[in-house]
Amino acid sequence: MSKRVGLEASHAAAEAARMADVDVIAAYPITPQTHIPERLAEMVANGELEAAYIAVESEHSALSACLGSAAVGARTFTATAGQGLELMHEVVYVASSMRYPIVMTVCNRALSAPLSVWGDHSDAMAVRDTGWIQVFCQNNQEAFDMTLWAFRVGEDSRVLLPVMVHFDGFSLSHVTEPVILPEQGEVDRFLPKFHYPFALNPDKPMTHGAFGPPDIYSEAKVAQEIALRKSKKVILQGWQEFGDIFGRYYDPVEAYRTEGAKLLLLTMGSFSETAKAAVDAKKDKGESVGLINLRLWRPFPFKELRQVVKGAETLIVFDRCISFGGPGGPVSSEIRSALYNEKKRPMAVSFVGGLGGRDMSVKDFGYIIDRGREVAEEGSSELFETVGIRGKVTGIRG
Amino acid sequence: MEGTFIKIGKNRVPAEEFVAEGHSFCTGCGEVLALRLACKALGRNVIIANATGCIEICTSPLPVTSWRVPWIHTLFENTAAVISGSEAGLRILIKKGKMPEKDIKCVAVAGDGGTSDIGMQALSGALERRHNFLYLCFDNEAYMNTGIQRSSATPYGASTTTAPAGKFSIGQTTWKKNLPEIAVAHNIPYVATACPGYPFDLMNKVKKGGEVKGPAYVHILSPCPTGWRSPTNLSVKISKLAVETAIFPLYEVENGRYKLNVDPPKLKPVEEYLKPQGRFRHLLETDIREIQEHVNQEYAKLKAKVACFAA
Numbered sequence: 248m249s250k251r252v253g254l255e256a257s258h259a260a261a262e263a264a265r266m267a268d269v270d271v272i273a274a275y276p277i278t279p280q281t282h283i284p285e286r287l288a289e290m291v292a293n294g295e296l297e298a299a300y301i302a303v304e305s306e307h308s309a310l311s312a313c314l315g316s317a318a319v320g321a322r323t324f325t326a327t328a329g330q331g332l333e334l335m336h337e338v339v340y341v342a343s344s345m346r347y348p349i350v351m352t353v354c355n356r357a358l359s360a361p362l363s364v365w366g367d368h369s370d371a372m373a374v375r376d377t378g379w380i381q382v383f384c385q386n387n388q389e390a391f392d393m394t395l396w397a398f399r400v401g402e403d404s405r406v407l408l409p410v411m412v413h414f415d416g417f418s419l420s421h422v423t424e425p426v427i428l429p430e431q432g433e434v435d436r437f438l439p440k441f442h443y444p445f446a447l448n449p450d451k452p453m454t455h456g457a458f459g460p461p462d463i464y465s466e467a468k469v470a471q472e473i474a475l476r477k478s479k480k481v482i483l484q485g486w487q488e489f490g491d492i493f494g495r496y497y498d499p500v501e502a503y504r505t506e507g508a509k510l511l512l513l514t515m516g517s518f519s520e521t522a523k524a525a526v527d528a529k530k531d532k533g534e535s536v537g538l539i540n541l542r543l544w545r546p547f548p549f550k551e552l553r554q555v556v557k558g559a560e561t562l563i564v565f566d567r568c569i570s571f572g573g574p575g576g577p578v579s580s581e582i583r584s585a586l587y588n589e590k591k592r593p594m595a596v597s598f599v600g601g602l603g604g605r606d607m608s609v610k611d612f613g614y615i616i617d618r619g620r621e622v623a624e625e626g627s628s629e630l631f632e633t634v635g636i637r638g639k640v641t642g643i644r645g
Numbered sequence: 646m647e648g649t650f651i652k653i654g655k656n657r658v659p660a661e662e663f664v665a666e667g668h669s670f671c672t673g674c675g676e677v678l679a680l681r682l683a684c685k686a687l688g689r690n691v692i693i694a695n696a697t698g699c700i701e702i703c704t705s706p707l708p709v710t711s712w713r714v715p716w717i718h719t720l721f722e723n724t725a726a727v728i729s730g731s732e733a734g735l736r737i738l739i740k741k742g743k744m745p746e747k748d749i750k751c752v753a754v755a756g757d758g759g760t761s762d763i764g765m766q767a768l769s770g771a772l773e774r775r776h777n778f779l780y781l782c783f784d785n786e787a788y789m790n791t792g793i794q795r796s797s798a799t800p801y802g803a804s805t806t807t808a809p810a811g812k813f814s815i816g817q818t819t820w821k822k823n824l825p826e827i828a829v830a831h832n833i834p835y836v837a838t839a840c841p842g843y844p845f846d847l848m849n850k851v852k853k854g855g856e857v858k859g860p861a862y863v864h865i866l867s868p869c870p871t872g873w874r875s876p877t878n879l880s881v882k883i884s885k886l887a888v889e890t891a892i893f894p895l896y897e898v899e900n901g902r903y904k905l906n907v908d909p910p911k912l913k914p915v916e917e918y919l920k921p922q923g924r925f926r927h928l929l930e931t932d933i934r935e936i937q938e939h940v941n942q943e944y945a946k947l948k949a950k951v952a953c954f955a956a
Contacts, residue, residue: 270734270737270738270741270743271730271733271734271737273729273730273733297737297740297741298737299733299734299736299737301729301730301733301774302774303726303729303770303774304766304767304769304770304773305766305767305770307722307723307726307767308723308725308726308729308766308767308770309726311719311720311723311726311727311729311730311767312726312727312729312730312733313730314717314719314723314727314730315694315717315726315727315728315729315730315731315732315733315734316730316731316733316734317730317734318717318727318730318731318734319692319730319731319734319735319738320734320738320743320744321730321733321734321735321737321738323730323734337720338719338720338723341719341720345719440743447692447715447716447717447731448692448715448749449689449690449691449692449714449715449747449749452689452712452713452714452715452716453715453716454705454710454712454716454717455715455716455717455718456705456717456718456719457705457706457707457708457709457710457718458701458702458705458706458707458718459707460706460707463707463708467707
């Protein structure tokens with residue numbers, strides 16, 4: 248029987264890694280990720296999990312050790328946040344380019360300076376183009392579910408790509424919520440044993456990571472791009488089968504009360520639940536609003552997004568990251584780009600907020616909806632507007 | 646070829662080559678010579694993780710490879726971390742019964758820059774964690790792959806492209822970082838120095854390093870005619886001179902116990918080593934004297950350790 252327990256998202260992710268019977272964990276502690284490696288180290292220490300726990304000396308080495316362990320065919324897990332993800336940045340590209348299906352949790356955190364251990368999406372956006380499959384979790388149940396699903400999808404022989412599971416630092420990583428933990432038998436039914444077809448072994452010597460001269464590099468990179476796009480099919484299949492076994496079904500783009508709505512708000516991560524409450528309140532007052540929770544970030548779900556915004560007049564995009572000197576937040580920029588060639592598309596309005604742990608309340612999202620509608624109707628002199636930031640912010644112009 | 650040996654005096658050397666011909670190392674490269682010998686000593690049951698550098702570039706242009714053993718290259722500074730992962734991965738897969746029991750040696754290969762500069766942290770971490778692996782540093786005393794830029798392993802007085810000799814500079818103004826001693830400071834079971842001028846000594850040490858349980862470090866001086874501006878037919882001779890002058894003494898440290906493998910009754914003057922190399926051509930007599938004094942001091946220090954902590 249599955250059981251319902253109170254777990255932080257961090258411990259939910261660790262539980263998922265345990266139930267996936269990971270072979271190797273290589274991790275370096277960084278707030279707010281620490282509870283994940285701590286819990287896993289504890290599981291290894293007391294025999295709940297048979298795995299090699301490598302307490303590396305940096306995040307760069309954490310993901311590097313993961314490359315080495317995935318290369319010999321071990322199921323491999325790591326977790327990091329903020330600066331840690333930045334330090335491992337060059338390794339992040341290598342993991343996907345060498346097609347190692349590592350699973351990594353990122354407890355989303357702001358980037359220095361000034362130093363901030365608190366949540367936003369700046370770390371995630373800096374690894375946007377690194378070739379990993381990436382999902383954002385809304386709550387602790389999703390932290391468990393997505394971690395389990397990540398192994399299944401990444402290790403599929405049609406995919407062989409690493410998967411990054413994002414959830415918000417502190418607001419999920421350190422908050423206890425009810426989580427349904429499945430039976431081990433159910434997990435085993437969902438997640439087959441890992442057989443890496445290209446494992447390094449003296450019985451069949453292989454060269455991993457040969458360098459790419461100009462006459463071959465382009466082809467290699469395009470092949471990688473096609474592999475990531477093609478993974479969508481397995482991603483969807485994985486969620487379908489996940490739902491069939493565990494009863495929770497997931498979509499790349501979650502549409503919340505969007506039917507017939509004239510105005511849509513788009514968010515990612517834990518704030519989506521707060522935004523849903525704001526949408527409910529507006530709906531109660533008779534406003535025509537709905538929410539889009541963007542779950543699958545890479546490969547980007549173009550088809551599903553276009554479908555859900557089809558009938559809307561206004562689309563408000565909320566970013567927890569600034570793209571300095573750029574066209575608004577990174578998410579907003581991508582959404583606009585995804586819709587640009589559509590014959591009929593909503594007016595897009597961009598908001599930035601929730602930086603470095605600044606909370607976003609139901610009221611704040613209510614404000615975004617009201618102000619977003621105004622901007623759509625009357626226009627704004629700013630490329631994007633801010634929410635929850637002191638003073639009147641002006642000067643964000645092209 | 647497998648299982649056949651070439652007899653050279655008392656020594657039996659495997660005929661099998663694990664680094665295939667067709668690579669693109671320079672004429673007279675001391676590094677690939679040392680690498681071939683090291684691979685012969687290790688045999689086929691290895692996994693090699695290779696840092697960015699000459700060895701990586703000269704052996705692995707897609708779509709071909711010189712490697713007849715499992716080989717992985719990922720980045721420059723992370724080689725010791727990568728091999729940590731492979732070693733831990735193999736160990737747990739065997740323990741969990743997911744893979745048949747097999748003695749596979751995990752070996753990291755890097756140059757002096759990849760070891761003494763950018764890869765120092767990852768190496769220190771892997772040594773400290775006591776992974777069962779062998780680290781081979783092929784030291785050609787500068788960033789040769791990128792065009793002879795100085796590293797912390799470049800010797801004092803050598804002219805390189807980023808520490809060039811000039812009116813106001815001798816070239817490299819710092820003394821060579823002592824990597825074997827840094828490895829020794831990690832209290833690992835085996836540390837050794839080697840060079841291709843002493844091929845059987847090199848092979849013995851690599852073999853020993855591969856067999857030891859726990860981390861082992863072998864530092865291999867690898868003459869580079871291109872970067873050292875030396876005649877391509879002198880690489881072996883120059884590496885011998887490095888030993889005969891005590892610029893690069895051959896020694897090993899087993900569980901903290903020192904052993905000098907070559908102890909010439911009378912050291913040759915450093916000038917004999919410096920002279921055939923264009924990178925030292927600008928040195929004045931006073932500079933050479935300074936180098937001689939430094940070498941004498943360092944050698945005396947080493948001999949004192951050998952006397953104090955003899956194997």
